[in-house]
Amino acid sequence: MRARDLVADYPVVTLETPILDAARLMAEQDLPGLIVQGDETFTILSGTEALRLAVPRYIADDPALARVVDEAHADTFMEALGGRTVREALPRDRRELPVTDPDATVLEMSALMARTRTPLVAIVEDGRLLGAVTLERLLDRMLGT
Amino acid sequence: MRARDLVADYPVVTLETPILDAARLMAEQDLPGLIVQGDETFTILSGTEALRLAVPRYIADDPALARVVDEAHADTFMEALGGRTVREALPRDRRELPVTDPDATVLEMSALMARTRTPLVAIVEDGRLLGAVTLERLLDRMLGT
Numbered sequence: 001m002r003a004r005d006l007v008a009d010y011p012v013v014t015l016e017t018p019i020l021d022a023a024r025l026m027a028e029q030d031l032p033g034l035i036v037q038g039d040e041t042f043t044i045l046s047g048t049e050a051l052r053l054a055v056p057r058y059i060a061d062d063p064a065l066a067r068v069v070d071e072a073h074a075d076t077f078m079e080a081l082g083g084r085t086v087r088e089a090l091p092r093d094r095r096e097l098p099v100t101d102p103d104a105t106v107l108e109m110s111a112l113m114a115r116t117r118t119p120l121v122a123i124v125e126d127g128r129l130l131g132a133v134t135l136e137r138l139l140d141r142m143l144g145t
Numbered sequence: 146m147r148a149r150d151l152v153a154d155y156p157v158v159t160l161e162t163p164i165l166d167a168a169r170l171m172a173e174q175d176l177p178g179l180i181v182q183g184d185e186t187f188t189i190l191s192g193t194e195a196l197r198l199a200v201p202r203y204i205a206d207d208p209a210l211a212r213v214v215d216e217a218h219a220d221t222f223m224e225a226l227g228g229r230t231v232r233e234a235l236p237r238d239r240r241e242l243p244v245t246d247p248d249a250t251v252l253e254m255s256a257l258m259a260r261t262r263t264p265l266v267a268i269v270e271d272g273r274l275l276g277a278v279t280l281e282r283l284l285d286r287m288l289g290t
Binding site for chain 2: 020023024026027030032046047048049051052054055056066067078103104105107108110111113114117118119135136138139140142143
């Protein structure tokens with residue numbers, strides 16, 4: 001079984017998509033991440049990466065502050081996301097993209113998800129996006145659930 | 146809004162649960178991870194962590210091998226998981242556990258998920274497990290989807 005046998009259509013956003021729209025898409029469709037059409041290649045934005053932007057820098061730097069910030073100001077969460085884009089949420093120092101080709105084996109996709117800690121991989125052939133394989137789909141097929 | 150307002154029941158496994166059972170539970174219920182009852186505390190096993198064990202060490206060490214391994218031997222995937230436990234799948238060098246208490250704020254949980262790259266956190270009060278807050282639930286409540 002190869003990526004081409006498991007790949008399925010999957011929502012795609014761009015680098016300029018507002019992060020709030022991306023988060024809504026993930027929440028509404030219960031997705032573990034989104035495919036991102038980048039400048040030169042595709043990549044994945046995971047849910048936890050999107051969340052990073054929701055935490056104002058001054059709070060991320062001082063976790064104790066996240067406890068004392070009055071939750072009446074839960075708006076802080078939304079304010080932090082307002083106007084930010086998917087581009088800003090993507091990690092800058094990513095060494096390996098969760099992207100592979102349709103000939104990738106199940107073991108290869110498993111290793112890629114494990115190494116990148118991303119529960120889905122984009123499947124790209126000659127620069128053309130075919131879709132994604134999710135961890136859920138991979139497990140379903142391997143375990144026969 | 147605090148963790149106590151968002152926490153919900155969530156499947157729990159132990160350190161000795163076979164990783165195949167844990168993977169099946171995740172696949173069947175479409176869960177991003179599981180709560181693990183540890184020796185002294187609770188923690189989280191994420192889907193991508195469970196997957197690490199599915200990749201035989203000799204393949205993880207040499208990604209090119211994952212491509213050439215004949216997929217007629219997809220059994221390799223299952224064999225690698227057979228007899229292994231949740232304990233073996235948990236990262237040993239984890240610096241911070243995705244665990245917090247019921248007073249944790251939305252910002253605090255967001256920062257914790259982002260730092261640990263785990264899409265759910267266990268909520269524990271005085272050593273007693275209350276349940277989990279998932280990234281999906283957090284986004285749902287914050288975005289009103």
